[in-house]
Amino acid sequence: MNSRKSLDRVPSWVPATGHALRHAGVHFDAVRIGGFLGEDVAYRLMEFTDFCAGPIVREATGERNLYFLLPPQTAVAHAWPAPARALSRNGRSEAFVGIPALDGATWPLDWRSLPTTEDPFVEPGLLHVMVTRAVR
Numbered sequence: 717m718n719s720r721k722s723l724d725r726v727p728s729w730v731p732a733t734g735h736a737l738r739h740a741g742v743h744f745d746a747v748r749i750g751g752f753l754g755e756d757v758a759y760r761l762m763e764f765t766d767f768c769a770g771p772i773v774r775e776a777t778g779e780r781n782l783y784f785l786l787p788p789q790t791a792v793a794h795a796w797p798a799p800a801r802a803l804s805r806n807g808r809s810e811a812f813v814g815i816p817a818l819d820g821a822t823w824p825l826d827w828r829s830l831p832t833t834e835d836p837f838v839e840p841g842l843l844h845v846m847v848t849r850a851v852r
Contacts, residue, residue: 727831730815735825737812741805744771745791746813747784747843748801753850754782757800758828760846761838770838771831773815776824783813784838785831794844797851 726732729743740746749757754774761769761784771785783803791802803811816822818830831837 725833726818727836730831731817733817733820735814735816735822738815739805740803740811740813741788743788744785744813744837745788745805746803746811747786747791747796747838747847748781748803748813749784749847750779750781750799753799754780757843757846757850758782758784760850761843762829764842764846765835767829768832768835769829770835772828772838773813774826774828775814776826782828784843785813786840786843787837790840794840796844797848800847800851 727743729738738744748754758769758772758774761772773783773785775781775783789804791804792806794802796802803813814825816825816827818827
């Protein structure tokens with residue numbers, strides 16, 4: 717394990733066990749991308765960052781969405797191409813994201829990429845580039 721990328725302190729929005737809903741726009745913004753496209757974007761992002769992409773949550777059921785967690789209030793700075801959808805606090809509606817614990821039973825959610833001290837969030841500009849390339 718790369719000790720430089722260890723998580724010394726668990727972010728306050730990560731539950732200790734199981735999973736919990738968190739309000740997007742408070743602790744983080746999120747970009748939701750479903751299915752194969754979401755996996756493709758996640759892999760591109762992880763490969764580009766030497767597998768230190770920041771937090772990406774994956775759903776194991778339904779549309780099998782991936783949620784790329786960005787710093788709060790940053791998702792709206794980009795025009796996300798369809799089918800990517802920015803989830804933030806915009807006053808019109810509320811969005812919640814399921815967040816799994818770092819360990820233990822968290823089904824149907826898991827981490828595709830963990831938050832770390834050095835990479836507590838996915839870099840919004842880089843994610844936007846990767847999404848744009850993937851939908852071409």
